[in-house]
Amino acid sequence: MPELRDYVCWDVERVVTTIQTEAVVASSAVFLATHTPLKIQRAQIDGRQFTNTGQIATEHDVLKDFVSRKTATNTVLMPIVGESGSGKSHLVRWVRENLPASDKRKVIYLEKSRTSLRHVIESLLEGIDDEEIAQLRTDVRTSTSSNNAESLALRLINELTIALAGTTASALRGKQRQLAGHKGLALILQDPVLQEQMLQEGKFVPRFAEHMLSDRGSDVERPPRFTVDDLPLSVASAMDGVAAPTRLILRLLLSKPDMREVAVDMLNEYWEKSVQATSSLGGGRVLDAMKKVREIYARQGKEIVLLVEDFALIQGVQRDLLEAITETSQREGRTLLAPMRTLMAITSGYFTSLPETALTRIEASTGGHLYNLDLVMHGSDDQEAIVSFTGRYLNAARAGRKELESRLAGRVPNQCDRCPVQAACHDAFGKSAEGFGLYPFNRAALRRTVHSVAPAEKPHAFVPRTVLSRALIPVLTEGFDSIPQGAFPDEQFRSRFKSNRDADDLPLASRVREQIGEMDQSDAERREKLLEFWADGPSELINLPPALAAAFSLPPLALDAGRPAGVPVRSARSVRDAQVRIPEEDRPGSALPRSLQKRLDAVETWSTGDSGLPTAEASAVRSVVSRAAVYRQDWLHPPMKPLGVGEADKAGWTIKANTVSIEEAAAEALARGDSPVVFKRTPANAEFFKSLILLNAESAVGVRPQDMVRLSSLADSYARVLRQRVTAQSQIGDDDLVAGLRVSLLGAALAGHAHPGMALAQLHAAAFHPGQSWPRCDTSSRTPQWQTSLAGHLQRRSALVDRLRGALGVGQGAGAVQVIDAARALPLVRRAAERWELDGLELPGWAQEAAQPLAGWRTLVPAQHAALVKLLQEVRQRFPRGERSADLLSQLDASLRVAAELGLEGGSEVPAIRVLIEEIEGADWAIWTVLEKDLAKLTSGLEGADAIAAALQGVVPLRDRYLAVMHRLLQAADAFLDDALRAAEARGQTAASTASQQMEALMAAWQQVAQAQTEGQA
Incomplete structure (x- = not known):
C-alpha cells in the first residue's frame, strides 16, 4: 500500500501547462476549473482618487451590474481597478465566459497580450465591412509594418516635438506656459544629446514603440505613461554638448522639481497626438471609425460589449475611443449609435493619472463608483479564501489540462478522491472547503508562503498572479524532485521564502534554531524551515506531527523536556506589541522593561536576516566582548603595565567594528577585514548577543550561564590577539622599543650617564631613568648646542621613559610601574646600544618628541x-x-x-x-x-x-x-x-x-x- 512518505501527486508538465498566471492564456475549461469566487470591494470615485465603501461584491454582482445598468446615454464605462496581478484581467475574462448568450450583443475583447496597435484597431473593427474602415486598417498596417522599434521610437519623439512646438502660452495653463512653444519643452526633445537619453533602453518611448509594433508576452506590463525618470536630467548633459537655449530649459527642470512634474504632464498630454500622427490615425479617424461601427450595429439592433483586459492597450487612441464609446446612442428620439457597455481593467496608479475628460466620462456612466480588487487578507474568512484559491489550482495541477478540458463544463474532478493516501494526507496537511487537498502545504505553510511574496508595502495583500508565479508553481516544480529525495524544503525554497514579520509571521526563534543546530547535524536547515512554515514558528523546539514529518522524511529528535528556556521570544502568532515576560523559572516577578525587550527583538530580527543589527545593540555586544578581553588579560606574562578599558581603547583595542565585527551590523564600515573578533549571523550568536545585551543593561534576568562561560572563554582566547593589537597600535613591539631605548640612551649620554662601552646593567638603569636629577655639573665646559639639546630632551624625557616602563614593566593595579621585566628589557637595551645615532631609524610616534632635540647629533x-x-x-x-x-x-x-x-x-x-x-x-x-x-x-x-x-x-x-x-x-x-x-x-x-x-x-x-x-x- 502506498505511503505518504516522499509522495508526489503531480508532475512538472501538468503544473506548467495548467497553472497560468494570465487569465487569457488558460483554456475555458482550465479557467473555470481554477476560478475561485472573488471578494471585490465597491469604491466611490472622488476626483482622481477612490475610496472603498466597505461593501463587498462578488463577480456575479459585477456581471449583473455591468449588463443591467441603465444610463441616459445608453453607454456604460465601468473600471476594474487594482495593482498588477490582483486579478483584474481574470475578472474581465470571467465576465466574458459568463455573459448570457444573446444574438443581440456584439462582444469585442481586447486581450492584454495582444499589445500592438494593429491588433487593437483590428479587434475594435472586426467584422465591419466598410470602405473607410478598410482603408483605416490598411493605413495602420502600413504605418506599423514600415518601421522597426528604433525608427518608430525616433518618429514618436519627433512628432511629440512638433506637437509641443505648436503650443502657445495662451492655450496652456499655469506653469505650463513657461514651457510653451518652440523655445520651451520642445527644445529638450529635439536636442540630439538629450534625445539620445530619452531613447535609451528601458525609457518610456522605446518600450512603448516595442509594444506598439508587436505583441508582447502576457506577463510584460505595458508602460502606462511618462514619469520623471524618463526626462533627460543628467547633470553632465546640462553642460556638455547642449545648445545654450536648451541648457536654460534643462537648468529650469533641474533646479525646480515642480517644473519637472509640469513637463511630464505636458509630455503625457500631447503623447496621443504623436502616436496618432505616427500611425496615420490623426484627424479623428478612430473616433469616426468607432462611430461608424456603432451605427452599423445600431442598424442591426445590437448592443456592443467592449471588454478591455488592460486600459493601457488603448494608449494613442484613448481620447477618440473614450469619446466614441461614451457618445450617447440617441439623437432626437432616434437610436443612431449602438448602445455600448465597456468593462476595462486599469491599475490603481494609472487610474489616478487619467485625463480629466476620461474620469468625468467614467463617473457619469457608473454613477460614481468602481470595483477594486486590491484586497488585504486578515480574518479567518479571508484565510479560507486563500485556501480555496490554492486548493483549486493544486487540484487542477494534479489533473492536468487535458483531463480538465475533456470534462463537461463546470464539472471539475477532485483528484484526491482517487488518491490512495487521501485520508493520511488530509489529516496531516488539511483540505479546502471544496475538499481539495493542500499537500504539500498545510494552512500555516500556505499562509506564510503567500505573505512572503506579498508586496513590501502591503504585507497582508493577496496578489493572485504573484502567488501563482512566485509561490505555487516554484514549490510544485521544485518539490517534484526534492520531496522524493527527502530534501524538501530545499535550498531554493529556503532562500526564496522568508517569514514576513510585517504580516505577523515571526521567523523561528534563534533559541530554537540554536537547539536544532546542536541536536540535528544532518537536517538542521530543513528542520528549521519546516518548523517555521509548517509548524507556524513554535517558540519552543518541538517535533513535527509524525505523519507530516514522515511525508518529508524528517526523523524525530530525542527532545529533553527539561531543557532551559533561556531568553524569552515572542510566540509566532502573538500580538506584535504584546509584552513578553521571562519564563517563570527565570522571572523574579516583574516583566522585562519594554525598551529592553525591544532590543532583544532587534537581535531576533537580525538573526533571521530580516534586517541588520541596529547601532545600539551592536555597540552593546562590541562593548561587552571588548571589555571582557581587557578584564581577562594577564598583564604579568610577560609583564606589562595593566591597561584600563579607556587606555586599551586608545591603544587600539576599541569597542568598534575594527575589533569586534558583526555580520550585517551597524557601523561595520570600520571593519576592514582584519577585525580579530568576528561574529557571523547564526542562531547561537543571536542567543549569545541577547545575554550580552542583558548583561550590558545590568540585568541578570534571562542571562544564560552557558553564555557567560562562552564570554569568559572568548576573552581568554583573544588575550594574545589583544596584546598584538595593543602592541601594534601602541607601537611597543620589539623594534619600536629598541628605537625608543636608543633615544633614551642618547638622551642619557647628553646628561653624562650613558656612553659606549658602559656595562649593560648601567645602560639599563640609564635607559629607564626619568632624568629629573640629571643636570650636568660641567656645563661651563659644554657647548651651547649641547646644553640646549640636553635641556630640550630632559623636558620631554619623562613621557618617553613612562612609555618604556609601561611596555616593559608592571605596577600595582593601575598605578606607576614598580618593576621592569629585565629578562625582556636587557636584550632590547643591548640592541639599542649597538649604534649611538638615530640616522635611518624609524621612530615610534611616542619617541619622536623626545628625539627632536637630538636631531643635530651628527x-x-x-x-x-x-x-x-x-x-x-x-x-x-x-x-x-x-x-x-x-x-x-x-x-x-x-x-x-x-x-x-x-x-x-x-x-x-x-x-x-x-x-x-x-x-x-x-x-x-x-x-x-x-x-x-x-x-x-x-x-x-x-x-x-x-x-x-x-x-x-x-x-x-x-x-x-x-x-x-x-x-x-x-x-x-x-x-x-x-x-x-x-x-x-x-x-x-x-x-x-x-x-x-x-x-x-x-x-x-x-x-x-x-x-x-x-x-x-x-
Missing part, C-alpha cells in the same frame, strides 16, 4: 669634542703634562707678591686671580690627565657611526666642575704677567732695575713652562 658630538680638545690644548700650553700643580700655583703666588711689592698689580686683575685661586683650592689637577686620555681614544676623524661612538667616550663623561675655572685662572695669570712685564720695562733703568730683574726672572720661569710644553708635544 654635528653636536663633533662640536663638543672639538671644544674639549681646544680647552685641553690651551691648558697644556700653560700647565704641561708632568708639571706639578703645587709648583704652578707657588710660582703664580710669588709673581703676584712681587707685582704687589713693585706696584704692578694692574688694577683689578690681581684680586680676580686671587678669587680664582681660592675657588680651585683643593681641586685635583689630575682631571686634565683623565680628559687627555679619554680624548686620545679617538684615533681617526669624526666620520661614521663608529667614530661618533668612540668620540662619545671622551665627550660624554661628567667632568670636574673646576675644569673651566682652572682654564680661566691660567688664562688670567698669563695675561697678568704679560702686562706686569711690559709695565716694568716701561719704567726707567735707574728706578726699576731691581723690579725689572725680578720680573724677568718670573718670565723666565713661565718660559720654562712653555718650553716644557713644547718638548712634551715633541
Whole structure:
C-alpha cells in the first residue's frame, strides 16, 4: 500500500501547462476549473482618487451590474481597478465566459497580450465591412509594418516635438506656459544629446514603440505613461554638448522639481497626438471609425460589449475611443449609435493619472463608483479564501489540462478522491472547503508562503498572479524532485521564502534554531524551515506531527523536556506589541522593561536576516566582548603595565567594528577585514548577543550561564590577539622599543650617564631613568648646542621613559610601574646600544618628541669634542703634562707678591686671580690627565657611526666642575704677567732695575713652562 512518505501527486508538465498566471492564456475549461469566487470591494470615485465603501461584491454582482445598468446615454464605462496581478484581467475574462448568450450583443475583447496597435484597431473593427474602415486598417498596417522599434521610437519623439512646438502660452495653463512653444519643452526633445537619453533602453518611448509594433508576452506590463525618470536630467548633459537655449530649459527642470512634474504632464498630454500622427490615425479617424461601427450595429439592433483586459492597450487612441464609446446612442428620439457597455481593467496608479475628460466620462456612466480588487487578507474568512484559491489550482495541477478540458463544463474532478493516501494526507496537511487537498502545504505553510511574496508595502495583500508565479508553481516544480529525495524544503525554497514579520509571521526563534543546530547535524536547515512554515514558528523546539514529518522524511529528535528556556521570544502568532515576560523559572516577578525587550527583538530580527543589527545593540555586544578581553588579560606574562578599558581603547583595542565585527551590523564600515573578533549571523550568536545585551543593561534576568562561560572563554582566547593589537597600535613591539631605548640612551649620554662601552646593567638603569636629577655639573665646559639639546630632551624625557616602563614593566593595579621585566628589557637595551645615532631609524610616534632635540647629533658630538680638545690644548700650553700643580700655583703666588711689592698689580686683575685661586683650592689637577686620555681614544676623524661612538667616550663623561675655572685662572695669570712685564720695562733703568730683574726672572720661569710644553708635544 502506498505511503505518504516522499509522495508526489503531480508532475512538472501538468503544473506548467495548467497553472497560468494570465487569465487569457488558460483554456475555458482550465479557467473555470481554477476560478475561485472573488471578494471585490465597491469604491466611490472622488476626483482622481477612490475610496472603498466597505461593501463587498462578488463577480456575479459585477456581471449583473455591468449588463443591467441603465444610463441616459445608453453607454456604460465601468473600471476594474487594482495593482498588477490582483486579478483584474481574470475578472474581465470571467465576465466574458459568463455573459448570457444573446444574438443581440456584439462582444469585442481586447486581450492584454495582444499589445500592438494593429491588433487593437483590428479587434475594435472586426467584422465591419466598410470602405473607410478598410482603408483605416490598411493605413495602420502600413504605418506599423514600415518601421522597426528604433525608427518608430525616433518618429514618436519627433512628432511629440512638433506637437509641443505648436503650443502657445495662451492655450496652456499655469506653469505650463513657461514651457510653451518652440523655445520651451520642445527644445529638450529635439536636442540630439538629450534625445539620445530619452531613447535609451528601458525609457518610456522605446518600450512603448516595442509594444506598439508587436505583441508582447502576457506577463510584460505595458508602460502606462511618462514619469520623471524618463526626462533627460543628467547633470553632465546640462553642460556638455547642449545648445545654450536648451541648457536654460534643462537648468529650469533641474533646479525646480515642480517644473519637472509640469513637463511630464505636458509630455503625457500631447503623447496621443504623436502616436496618432505616427500611425496615420490623426484627424479623428478612430473616433469616426468607432462611430461608424456603432451605427452599423445600431442598424442591426445590437448592443456592443467592449471588454478591455488592460486600459493601457488603448494608449494613442484613448481620447477618440473614450469619446466614441461614451457618445450617447440617441439623437432626437432616434437610436443612431449602438448602445455600448465597456468593462476595462486599469491599475490603481494609472487610474489616478487619467485625463480629466476620461474620469468625468467614467463617473457619469457608473454613477460614481468602481470595483477594486486590491484586497488585504486578515480574518479567518479571508484565510479560507486563500485556501480555496490554492486548493483549486493544486487540484487542477494534479489533473492536468487535458483531463480538465475533456470534462463537461463546470464539472471539475477532485483528484484526491482517487488518491490512495487521501485520508493520511488530509489529516496531516488539511483540505479546502471544496475538499481539495493542500499537500504539500498545510494552512500555516500556505499562509506564510503567500505573505512572503506579498508586496513590501502591503504585507497582508493577496496578489493572485504573484502567488501563482512566485509561490505555487516554484514549490510544485521544485518539490517534484526534492520531496522524493527527502530534501524538501530545499535550498531554493529556503532562500526564496522568508517569514514576513510585517504580516505577523515571526521567523523561528534563534533559541530554537540554536537547539536544532546542536541536536540535528544532518537536517538542521530543513528542520528549521519546516518548523517555521509548517509548524507556524513554535517558540519552543518541538517535533513535527509524525505523519507530516514522515511525508518529508524528517526523523524525530530525542527532545529533553527539561531543557532551559533561556531568553524569552515572542510566540509566532502573538500580538506584535504584546509584552513578553521571562519564563517563570527565570522571572523574579516583574516583566522585562519594554525598551529592553525591544532590543532583544532587534537581535531576533537580525538573526533571521530580516534586517541588520541596529547601532545600539551592536555597540552593546562590541562593548561587552571588548571589555571582557581587557578584564581577562594577564598583564604579568610577560609583564606589562595593566591597561584600563579607556587606555586599551586608545591603544587600539576599541569597542568598534575594527575589533569586534558583526555580520550585517551597524557601523561595520570600520571593519576592514582584519577585525580579530568576528561574529557571523547564526542562531547561537543571536542567543549569545541577547545575554550580552542583558548583561550590558545590568540585568541578570534571562542571562544564560552557558553564555557567560562562552564570554569568559572568548576573552581568554583573544588575550594574545589583544596584546598584538595593543602592541601594534601602541607601537611597543620589539623594534619600536629598541628605537625608543636608543633615544633614551642618547638622551642619557647628553646628561653624562650613558656612553659606549658602559656595562649593560648601567645602560639599563640609564635607559629607564626619568632624568629629573640629571643636570650636568660641567656645563661651563659644554657647548651651547649641547646644553640646549640636553635641556630640550630632559623636558620631554619623562613621557618617553613612562612609555618604556609601561611596555616593559608592571605596577600595582593601575598605578606607576614598580618593576621592569629585565629578562625582556636587557636584550632590547643591548640592541639599542649597538649604534649611538638615530640616522635611518624609524621612530615610534611616542619617541619622536623626545628625539627632536637630538636631531643635530651628527654635528653636536663633533662640536663638543672639538671644544674639549681646544680647552685641553690651551691648558697644556700653560700647565704641561708632568708639571706639578703645587709648583704652578707657588710660582703664580710669588709673581703676584712681587707685582704687589713693585706696584704692578694692574688694577683689578690681581684680586680676580686671587678669587680664582681660592675657588680651585683643593681641586685635583689630575682631571686634565683623565680628559687627555679619554680624548686620545679617538684615533681617526669624526666620520661614521663608529667614530661618533668612540668620540662619545671622551665627550660624554661628567667632568670636574673646576675644569673651566682652572682654564680661566691660567688664562688670567698669563695675561697678568704679560702686562706686569711690559709695565716694568716701561719704567726707567735707574728706578726699576731691581723690579725689572725680578720680573724677568718670573718670565723666565713661565718660559720654562712653555718650553716644557713644547718638548712634551715633541
